[in-house]
Amino acid sequence: MTIDDVAELAGVSIKTVSRVLNREPHVRDSTRLRVEAAAAKLNYTPNVSARALAGSRSYLIGLYYDNPSPGYVGQVEQGAMIACRKAGYHLVVEEMLETGSALRESVTALHARARLDGVILIPPLCDRPELLDALEAAKAAYVRIAPSFDLERSPYVFMDDRRAAYEMTAYLQKLGHSDIAFIGGPPDHVAAASRTEGFTDAMADAGLKVAKGRIQAGEFSFRSGREAGERLLDDPKKRPTAIFASNDDMALGVMAVANRLHIEIPNDLTLVGFDDSPSAQVVWPQLTTVRQPTAEMAANAAEILITRAGTEGGPRGRRLAFELIIRDSSAPPRGRR
Amino acid sequence: MTIDDVAELAGVSIKTVSRVLNREPHVRDSTRLRVEAAAAKLNYTPNVSARALAGSRSYLIGLYYDNPSPGYVGQVEQGAMIACRKAGYHLVVEEMLETGSALRESVTALHARARLDGVILIPPLCDRPELLDALEAAKAAYVRIAPSFDLERSPYVFMDDRRAAYEMTAYLQKLGHSDIAFIGGPPDHVAAASRTEGFTDAMADAGLKVAKGRIQAGEFSFRSGREAGERLLDDPKKRPTAIFASNDDMALGVMAVANRLHIEIPNDLTLVGFDDSPSAQVVWPQLTTVRQPTAEMAANAAEILITRAGTEGGPRGRRLAFELIIRDSSAPPRGRR
DNA sequence: CTAAAAGGTGACAGCGCTGTCGCCGAAAGC
């Protein structure tokens, strides 16, 4: 089953069939319909390898990651995959654990052997300058998801972390909390910094003072969340009524501490996270958190690559909306019920 | 950078380079070395599309899934990817949410356009007869991971669920537990049935009676675990000292119930799971469980596909070893400390 | 009403590799 069969059945040359398949202009409508009918009748689908070899497109989009969180990667994958499938593309997933020149080499080799039409980069991999260098050297198009720096260097998609943190904080205030602690992420992480900013801005706008020690540094890991939780909860007299961890893993760390100290969530302590990772629903009580539009961001990234948008000038970033997910780990403080 | 460059540098024809690259025989060792040196010097990697078009192999392995658990899929992916990379293959991931004839059609279309060298199928997708039919019709090689039936139909890899459940039960007995409850999985799921069998066998071999109601049915979901947990724990007088949930999600369901009822794990109740899913480490206390060699199974599956093993007769199944992961959710019962 | 532009189509040459076949020389058999 090749293009020749379709051409013969439609009574045109293979080139015309090719034109129809690729939605090129300069084909009479009647011809186009004839060809489409023939292709449909034969249930014909063009061969990807031949297209890739002859043309420039490979119909493959790469997804590179080094993120150890399978939930996050899975969501990205799914979003990207759906967008790919719509356009007849396929998704090639590659884990990139190397760093430095090894990373550079393996990317170069990869692109020499399979010319991907584009690559999606997710954090923290997307913030590796050597990767971007290698990709650019290989003339590969790439889109970053939630990158932290060099925003003008490539198209990217992101969500408004600051605003999300702001609204989550406002939600806690509306519940009646005023002594709210915050656990931040790595300071060099732009999204983390935005979340912290959103929190402090919301507190300031509400006229609430943030006492010393109420903002704890974290690393986005379960362990760092546990440590910050210990610092915040150890002294029964100095406990905040709510803790806002700037990602779910850290929130789970706090939850472990609370369990150990027999602090009941949400009765004794309101705890909220950020990311809506899969574990957020698996713990008890289920975690109030912010849903990142991970799958949508990935789908957008794939679309940008497929349509070759972002090649022209114009805004490089595409912002997507977040969503507050209210579950069982948040409630009004004791005095307010 | 093409094969011609290498041929020229090595002073041979492109066909000889091709032979060396494909490890074909009938090449003098000295020639082979010259070619390899030239290829290394030029940092040459053959073009996948051209190979696919000219030869029969596409150097692509598909991974099809419909499993909603991102942790599991992620592990499979990683194992398969590593095996692929070693052999210069790439992994194409596709989610297959369709069923029935829609599934058949989309698989057929997929294989018409991209001739994958092989496909890895993971549960529960690997137990869809229509999928297997479509794959066979498309003459695609496939390997199943932990399939439930028709074992002779294709090569597959699996682990010994019965033995793993047996050993976990023996471990609980050794801790001093004798009143152990078990939460099973869907009865039509072969692995689930094996786990139940391992549990009952271990109890019988230890001369322990399993009281009525001590074996609860589950669905492998968080929710079904919670429900089974409620049935087992609701009456304070009739609680078992240990619960063995036949997967981690259900164990987490039980844990949620225990939290709600203020039953302390592991002091008041030992709770163990099965799978070593990522969440098992994120909850508090961390869950004692059985590690499935998920990544290894996937790697083995990829290898079988790449080496075209399993084409000849011989055993279709490849068994891999499991591992007991002892964490903090298991301890001797109260009376024994 | 004629020239130029645009619309519509096909012939043909590759894309970068592998499969087939055929040639040459060296080892093996009589």
Added chain:
DNA sequence: GCTTTCGGCGACAGCGCTGTCACCTTTTAG
């Protein structure tokens, strides 16, 4: 010593498509 085998290598023809260019037909402009 002569044939036969086979190891070692290259020429050549595609794999199934797309890009280029050339050709013819219709429109549009002047």
